[in-house]
Amino acid sequence: MFDSLRARREAEERVRKEGRLPPGQALTNKFPVLHYGPVPDFNPATWDFRVWGEVEKPVTWTWAEFNELPRTKVVMDIHCVTRWSKFDTEWEGVSVRTLVDEGFIVLKPTARFVIQHAEYGFTTNLPLEVVLQNNFLLATHFNGEPLTPEHGYPLRGVIGYIPGREDIQTPYFWKGAKWLRGLEFTAEDRPGFWERAGYHNRGDVWKEERTQY
Ligand SMILES: Nc1nc2c(c(=O)[nH]1)N[C@H]1C(S)=C(S)[C@@H](COP(=O)(O)O)O[C@H]1N2
Numbered sequence: 001m002f003d004s005l006r007a008r009r010e011a012e013e014r015v016r017k018e019g020r021l022p023p024g025q026a027l028t029n030k031f032p033v034l035h036y037g038p039v040p041d042f043n044p045a046t047w048d049f050r051v052w053g054e055v056e057k058p059v060t061w062t063w064a065e066f067n068e069l070p071r072t073k074v075v076m077d078i079h080c081v082t083r084w085s086k087f088d089t090e091w092e093g094v095s096v097r098t099l100v101d102e103g104f105i106v107l108k109p110t111a112r113f114v115i116q117h118a119e120y121g122f123t124t125n126l127p128l129e130v131v132l133q134n135n136f137l138l139a140t141h142f143n144g145e146p147l148t149p150e151h152g153y154p155l156r157g158v159i160g161y162i163p164g165r166e167d168i169q170t171p172y173f174w175k176g177a178k179w180l181r182g183l184e185f186t187a188e189d190r191p192g193f194w195e196r197a198g199y200h201n202r203g204d205v206w207k208e209e210r211t212q213y
């Protein structure tokens, strides 16, 4: 118990020295669960993933089809607005950048924002440029295992900090929707669930953009 407390402190000191601990954050080795509402069931026979809005052709993928899309792995640090940070987390799934580059999604020039739509109507919004960054992924796996139900199985958005990538934006972890069912590309920005509840619209972890007030 005290050994693990000391190990946590030492790990936190290390990431602080490396410049990877954002202001107001603390390192955790746990993986807290945070969301509003119940954990939905998953039925692979009826699940689908929709892409619509400012795209040349809306698409719908079944679970089987989604699993045929090109896959990517990314290691990043995730930062929750409730002040815990988890380092060197490994995610596997589908990169929106790859889907666009390889023509699975054809954007209209008017597309500027992306709304993630999840089960029970949960949404969160990001600028298109952020969704196309390497630190945003449609993830099916965490640390080599399928997501657990409470962390978003079968699919969630994830966003985090890739060490050294000061050139790309890092929003807080709430901007990854668990139980993700679709992406809506829009011309205008539209605040999502937590953004309407008072969270910051951009939520940059390095600028501590936690709330609007
Ligand atoms: N569908 C859905 N996704 C969600 C949320 C939610 O309420 N519903 N909460 C967000 C918030 S506030 C956080 S901090 C992260 C937490 O993810 P975790 O439970 O895997 O740690 O999920 C985000 N994604």
Ligand SMILES: [Mo]
Pocket (backbone or CB within 6 Å): 034, 080, 081, 082, 174
């Ligand atoms: Mo959160």
